[in-house]
Amino acid sequence: MTSPGEQDALDALKRVFGYDSFRPGQQEIIEHVVAGGDALVLMPTGGGKSLCYQIPALVRPGVGVVVSPLIALMQDQVDALRALGVRAAFLNSTQNLDQRREVERAFRTGELDLLYLAPERLQLDSTAQLFDQGKIALFAIDEAHCVSQWGHDFRPDYLALSMLHERWPDVPRIALTATATRATHNEITERLGLGDARHFVASFDRPNIQYRIVPKNSPQKQLLELLRSEHEGDAAIVYCLSRATVEKTADFLANNGIPALPYHAGLDSRIRERHQSRFLREDGLVMVATIAFGMGIDKPDVRLVAHLDLPKSIEGYYQETGRAGRDGLPSTAWMAYGLADVVQQRKMIDSSEGDFAFRRAATIHLDAMLALCETVSCRRAQLLAYFGEPGGAACGNCDTCLAPPESWDGTIAAQKFLSAVYRLKNERNQKFGAGQVIDVLLGKETEKVRQHRHDELTVFGIGTELREGEWRGVVRQLLAQGLLGVEGDYGTLVLTEASAEVLARRREVPMRREPERPAKIAKAARTARTAAPVDLSDEARPLFERLRAWRAATAKEQGVPAYVIFHDATLREFASSRPSSLEELSGITGVGENKLNRYGEQILEVLAEGA
Structure with missing residues (x-):
């Protein structure tokens, strides 16, 4: 037999949202918050987090106050709720005085169900005074990982949110995020004072997303082929690290008949808003962006999220790929990854102005990301293990499951490459990048090789058993395993302490060999889409x-x-x-x-x- 609160929640689910039943995990969270309990909810993007505070706000007396980090998205969130008949509004800096006064009046008189605002507004005395003049049903803290310095979207203003419980101790709080390792989870708990709250941790699995990571080889052309062959007419997000790459990629796609828009912090704010608005409102657009784009994006039909550069952490990668397929339909998370990405990320960490603890944390994040790229096992299982769900079976819907790569003994190849780095450095104590070392191993008599007399070294020509592309894969994996280091502005290669173990034959070096797989995986992707x-x-x-x-x-x-x-x-x-x-x-x-x-x-x- 259902309790009155349960029945009210089910009635709201059907009447307002048009659903007959809750998704796994939702009902227990909703009932807990409706009863007045605090909650910390870790649930994947697309798992239905919003309903976990929207329905309690509709069922409990008063107005649900939602703290949301992105002003640009509040209008769309409010529009979606109003289309459902929910009395929703927002307070932010885009409004004029009359608009804000009208929203404040509606709050005081109980004419709202939900009120969205940015964390910065909670620090204003006028906001606290407003809240004291109305009845609050609950506080919802969306994107709660922004409170964590371990997270990738740290927002200092979130640190002040602990005051909610101190000032309004009888109002239940629900903090929600789709991205939290154990360290982030602990920091959210501590900083928001949620030690006594119930913690709901759903599986981070998104079975409708197919994860694919490919060797980088003319990434813009690779992306164009992917869009044409598998995602023609689909909404897509393409992430790049630099503004220049964003602009070039958007132009490249547009010049090749793909409707694409750029988005980065260097663009005028009006252009960014216009591009975001078009992406949300039109079908089939491709948004090429830096990571500044996307947090809280509610567009449910993004079919592809692509990365043309290596993300700095698995948290960032998971958060960004999670913007694909929020409606549960088959979607793709695709990344082109190469040697230059590893060199660039290592160099960025080493040259960072952060202290030792910061650089160490950044290195840990990067190492985990590299391990995901280089794995020979199921990518989804490794991704879930990172978020505390170990022991998962192979998913059958990622590239390593659909076309398993080979693992080979790369110990001798590693010894040859590390020896070459050592020999080149000893010559006048100079250091070189991967290209020069590979040319020496392949016995190429280039002008630069002759200039430095590297053709006279004992390592010259000893690596002809591998092709140039295969050697670049060896270098990438040596960097990923910490057996090779990067130094200086030009990304020159140096040995590490661990290199000595390989050179002394005390350590074996297993490596991944990329399979010939694009056609097979593309076919599996098409099959998945037709089985919607x-x-x-x-x-x-x-x-x-x-x-x-x-x-x-x-x-x-x-x-x-x-x-x-x-x-x-x-x-x-x-x-x-x-x-x-x-x-x-x-x-x-x-x-x-x-x-x-x-x-x-x-x-x-x-x-x-x-x-």
């Missing part, structure tokens, strides 16, 4: 496209993102089941009371025309 939860028959596809066109026109007319009207998954179900009445429409997932009343007749017209 609601598959479309040949007859249903034209109807689905008509529904998408109706949705796009409706969204444009209202000035909101298309997904605010309906998600792709709901349109697929319309096209497949072809409901012919409002009653049949109301039984489809994602059709709540407000959307049924607002769009029901229009949808039935589109379906009738399509028939």
